[in-house]
Amino acid sequence: MEQSSSSSSSLHVRFNDGNDDQAVYNDTTFSTTINNQVSFNANDKITNTTTTTTTSRSNILSSIGPKFFQNKLNQWIQSNPAAEAKKLNPPKQMFAATATNLIFAYGRGKKARNALNDITIKVPISHRYAILGPSGCGKTTLVHSLVGLLKPKSGYVKVFGEIPGSTRSLVPGPGIGYMPQEIGLFEEFTIKETLFFFGRLYRLPSDTIRDRITFLISFLELPEQDRFVAKLSGGQKRRVSLAAALVHKPPLLVLDEPTVGIDPVLRQSIWSHLRSLSSQEGITVIITTHYIDEAQYASTVAFMRHGTLLEEGNPQKLIQRFRLDNLEQVFLALCHNVNATRGGGKNHYVDNVASLERKQYGNNHCISEKPLLLTVNHHKQFDEESKTGTEELDDEGQGSSSLSPFSTITNKSQRQSNEQTQSQSNKCEPEDNSRHTPVPPHVVAQPQRMLMKRNKILDHFARSSALLTKNFIRMWRNLPVMLFASLIPVLQCTLFFLCLGRDPFDIAVTYYNGELDPLLNPMPKTNSPYSLQVLQSIDNHSIHLMPVASVEQGFQSVRSGQAKAFLRFGPNFTRASFEKAIDYMSMDNETVAESFVDLYLDMSSQFHAMKIKEKIFEAYHLFSRNLLAENGYNPDVADSPIRIPPPLMGNQDPTVTEFMAPAFIMSLSFYASIATASLTLVLERKDGLLQRSLVSGVYPNEYILSHVITQTVVVIFQIILVLLMAFFIFHIPNRGPVFWISVLIVMQGVAGMAYGIMISAIAKEENFTLAACMGSMFPQFLLSGVVWPVDTMPQFLIYVSTIVSQAKAIDAVRHMLYRGWDPFNHWDVAIGFIVSASWTVVFLFIATILFNINK
Template identity: 35%
Template sequence: MMEEIQTSESSSDRINTRAPKIVGNHHGVLIRKATKTYGTGKKTCDVLQGLDMTVKRGSIYGLLGASGCGKTTLLSCLVGRRGLNSGEILVLGHEPGSVHSGVPGPNVGYMPQELALFGNFTIKETLFFFGGIYNLKATFINSQCEFLSKLLDLPPCDRYVKTLSGGQQRRVSFAVALFHEPELLILDEPTVGVDPVLRHSIWNHLVQQSVEHGRTVIVTTHYIEEARQAHTIGMMRSGRLLVEDSPENLLRKFQLSSLEDVFVQFCLRDDGRHSTEQLSLTGSNTANCDSIETVAPGILSRERDVNANSDNPSCHSETASSRQSNDIKNDGLNSKESINFKSIWPCPHRLAVLIRKNYLMSFRNIGLFLVTFLIPIFQSAVANITLGNEPTNLRMAIVNDEIDSGVGRVCTNATDCEYSMLSCRYLRYVSDNIIQVPYENVSDGIEAGRRGHVWGVVHFGRNFTEEFEMREWAVELENIIGRRINVYMDSSNQQVAAFIQKWLVDAYGDFVKDFLRSCGHNPESGAMPLTFLDPVYGRKDTPFTEFMAPGLMIAIIYSAALLLIAATLVVEKEQGLLDRSLAAGVQMSEILISNLTSQFTTMVGQTALIFLGMLLIFKVPCNGNLALAVLITLLQGIVGMCFGLLIAVVCDNMNGVIFLTAANFLPVFIMGGILWPIEGLSFYLRNAVYCLPSTSAIEALRSVMTRGWGLEKAVVYGGVLVSLAWISGLLVLCLIVLRFRKNFS
């Protein structure tokens, strides 16, 4: 055990060169008139109500109270994760979040209620991740890993966190808060799920850290009796601190043997009161706790003036001599000037650690890794297989009065110039996609259509051939009508009806040309006077998939990037991982940049696979610059990532992410011209949809792939510029929301 203590002491020496102790202040935590509310109007909920709290440096403070009384909110305010509506907080002599505080950062060790651990990391990798955040040396992390493994009875360090029991995971979470030996330990329910023997060992270690190393410890616990080992306990109820004093004084005052009974007494005394003032005890021992009522009103400003002299250790180290110099230079500095002026520039070593973490999490989760790359390929394959193909096996009722009007008349397969049963000759040219079902009369065919048995009725009159023969000199109306082919359609499905009409018209053109050719006439003499020559772009028979493919590729990349980055951040938020990283000093900008970086490489892989599938497997042509097409698609993926970041900032759970992602799809893509031309919209709506993030990009990509256009065309460079504008706008909006939503977690 002596070796363990020596290891801890030597480690402490090393850590103090990185996180200097703030001198000149005997208060670890000082809170005055703290008020925190959630909601607005009638739905306002007061979580903290004018709370005062004093924690002496180098002491253990037990914060007791029922669930929902505001303990966790108070702790999150202490580590700079949330801001107060009113009141003041000093932590280690500085306001949390100020440049010189080191809180959030290496001066605080924070253990949230949640496990807040990466399940796919080993214990050692977990410690190295947070060690990398604090910029600690590998030798120190290894020594602390060995020491804490013995102290907390941890499993082997190569065990994955997700394979541990609940109690073991809780101990690992505790180790993460302890291992960098911070000035202040804030532990939210550290002993939940821990056996009594290990709980006793943990409290002994906290006492040792407090007595021998002068560290301040704030512990919340449901096991009220274990708080006897704290120097001071504070009892909270409904956002107010009922009392703070030593356990001995409280037990002696009420002459009770149990702190639980004392807590009950204070709750009974508090019933019926609506004041936000704290209850005070006469005869309290002020040697253990400064009297709250006698603190001078100006103490907070004086504390800040005395102690606003330590540099921010979160991204670099500092020697003892330089700290003494800074103490002199910064004496009398008003810390109000430093609040919220944290450097906006990301710290390189923290960025590297976060990016490495993101890659490891992706590669370790094999299922998610495969889904990330296979789902876009699967989506594009399904779209190409199901969309744009011609419908087949369409049943059409054929009512041919030419056959039924004469005894023994049957269809012939004549190919010469013979005016006989031309209706049958015409039907031979009808597409094979139509199944011809004969009916005796029109009424039966129409009834079959009403019942959904056929898609329509094709009716030939009894004198169709004779009247067709008289076409050159027939001028009477009844002759013109008599040689018509009457069609009754089921137009409930516009696409099916359009295909059937096209096939019937094409069949008639082929039939007339072939018959005229057989009779020695010019086949073109019977053609319509409307001729479609070779198209400017595309082909005469351009499949619908070529129109759809550009929009489909952008939709897949955009949606995958949006959902993946939003889900990743929100899951980390729900599990407490984001909260813990931010409490360790990670800036939100660093988290955003690291996620953008790691997700970008994933998006590049997805884009490459989709282009390979579209161009090589499904033979979608790209007539323009392939690199330009890829650039437009990647820009849209970045737009999706930025939108995902905004959703992650706004939403607190996956339900919100799913809802906003689904709500985003309809206006962005259905109206953006993927499945239907924008020209089909009304004039005013057509102008509005060009303001959507993907409309211009889809048009640009379609122009590159089908028309072969380049950046010299306004449609193409307009799509690029609109994408860049959306990226910039969404990032700025993210920063604005983060700035005003301080309770993001």
């Protein structure tokens, strides 16, 4: 039996038979139990708890060790008089995290695939617990279940005795520090800003955050705190990511493959930091890895394959128990055993395991000649190995209590015997001289103390303000990109006003004048035939007239695409037109026919054909009025009998631009917000930033709200620029309330942003996001009446358009701009506000649900 002492008020004894005895002084209590049968008390008597008889203490002490132990025990009792007052039972094993019968499946129905198959693990406090397995074995899924990102299909998870996400649980939240497999950092931030962001999420005071930054920079050997994350090396980014998980001193640290893809030197450095955290600060560490050589640094290692937990235990004890050389051989043997059991060949494997290992590793390996049957019920065995108090297993597989000031007291001869056994049967065991330093009880993190400091309102405010600050800092650091994104709507709107709704000009039109030869006789300016007066009345800015020598040549010019129309005058056009103006009642049919002008159009270009017709009709109307006036008649006789007074609403000569402009501005606001919001959130999720925020205690609605506020600021800036340009540069008429017009356009931008957030809750890649935006844009663009009135559609599409998020809002803006209506006195305007707000709420509600499901 051995003993050692320290300054703490506790005593730990180990007997030759391996059973442990603990004497614990906790404020006012003291007791010790030997073999769960005999108890020491302050009266120096030994009470047999089974037979309730009293025995001389010397009889027991003479069988367990030298007199030195008795003196040490008496000194400890005398130095703690309160130990005479009460008796304390041995403490139970405490676990930082447990998973019981955990099953999780991806997919549904026949396509469902189990990622976790009945997983049960127990992670003792202050241990370093490594989950070892190949890629795709379920390590990340198990970690996500532990941190509260995934809800298991069956079974349950507890962290510090509480189910993650429950009312009293600190997970997700300050009870855990999480480092995702990705770097999970903001490239635009400095090291200081990164740690301040995570510190504010946990509502830490600024002075505390500064102290932690100073400590972590020194502890993790980080560069200066004003260095940008984007300018750090890969290894430095990993350490900054670890610092972000440690900034609030969590009692549990979960690292998802932190050493993947980095050099061995940095890997060794990270494990050195982890050993310091567990031994000096009492932090429990759960780490996933697929590097077998790393697992030897853990207090406990759990082997996983195909979603199943094969074995768990102390690395050195596993090597000793399976009589193998290293963990790689242990893992290989476990995998072969599982494969043989699945194939129904378990007995065959048991008979041939020794030969299998010799074949794999050669004859110079440390394996027992006796066939080894790997235990299936490993959890019971693991519980027995760690059932004594909060015993911590060091890197060499020996026990050391985290509650004891004394090292384990072992019989010297027994230890020598163990060393001889290890030297003979475990020659290939890796040497590791780093032993786990016992952690005093007051150092071990206490989650319940953190629970007492929680305030829901202040927590929500702290997280929301931290997220908003983060968003605005990222915008400021990407100011050129944000300005470009803000100016895109302005550029698009400028192109719209410059390119759409304008009249064409220089439209090629050929003509043949049968009254004279146009190639030989130039066009006279006075006393000319009426055909030439009609040609002179045509707007030469819009129509470019080109004479031809024959009718057939005029037809060919249109068929070949050289002209958009062909105009033909008859040889007696002047005489027939005069008689038609003076005495149309006495005209015969032949004269009437000669008074017409034939216009042959190219209707393959309908827009040009309509414009040509409009200009020719205007020219002929002008010619008719001049003809009547020249002959002393009232020119109004040439006008249409239907008079059109000034309009009651709108302009006298509205343009297509005026019809499309409100709809285009609304659509621009909607779709520009979709792309910005969806891509921002998809990239944050892809980089692991979303998951890290959620594990830090951020609620999905807080995360969404922060982006809504940030993007709304951008939308308002964009809308102000667009409206200023539309009203003051391109002079779009406005007769309504500018404030409510602006509010409705901003609401459409927010609705588009909410739609983008909903897309990002579904999408995992940028390509899907862009495809979803483009695929939904054109149907809604057409159904909303942007380019063509809604009431021209089939009846069933009219019903569909009424529920589309933009249709009613576009009509409302048109009513306010051109009719001067307001939302308080006109239902057609109010419904636009209601539909916009309703769709925003619907999109955000669906996005919140999807974010909760697809964490």
